[in-house]
Amino acid sequence: MAFQNSEYGDDSIKKAQNVINCFPKQWFTNLKGNKTVSHLENLCRYLVHLADTIYRNSIGGSDVEKRNSREHIKQIIKLLSSIRALDHAFTVANDHNVKELKNLSDGK
Numbered sequence: 001m002a003f004q005n006s007e008y009g010d011d012s013i014k015k016a017q018n019v020i021n022c023f024p025k026q027w028f029t030n031l032k033g034n035k036t037v038s039h040l041e042n043l044c045r046y047l048v049h050l051a052d053t054i055y056r057n058s059i060g061g062s063d064v065e066k067r068n069s070r071e072h073i074k075q076i077i078k079l080l081s082s083i084r085a086l087d088h089a090f091t092v093a094n095d096h097n098v099k100e101l102k103n104l105s106d107g108k
Contacts (some may be wrong), residue, residue, distance in 0.1 A: 008053045013075050020083055027083075034086035035085060044085045051076045051092045074098060 006012045020043075027037055036044060051073045053092070058069035073096050080089035 008050060008057065009072060010071055012050055013072060013079070016043070016050075016076075016079055019043070020079055023083065034084075036083045036085040036088075040085070044080060044083070044088045047076050047080055047085075048088050049094055051096065054075070055096055065106050070096075070098075074100070 006015060023040075031037070054069050054072050054076075058066045061069070073092065077092050077098060078088045080086070080092065
């Protein structure tokens, strides 16, 4: 499951979701602050990079492509929130003007 070797978009997001689903929930229950487990920092940085790349690839695209990119970025914010990487989730939301961060980070 090499993330760097997959296409940016649905495939990468699904791979990340599958990896995150394997993590025990108790890893994230008593974390203090907005940071996740330190061992997941590389995954978080990859997800932030993925959001930035998806956004850059949508520039100059059709409205449908831009809408799809925005949905992908929202999914990435949900993934970051699910592993309690709220610092990264807020950064992605601010960088890409996602106003619905509260609902996304709550998993709604």
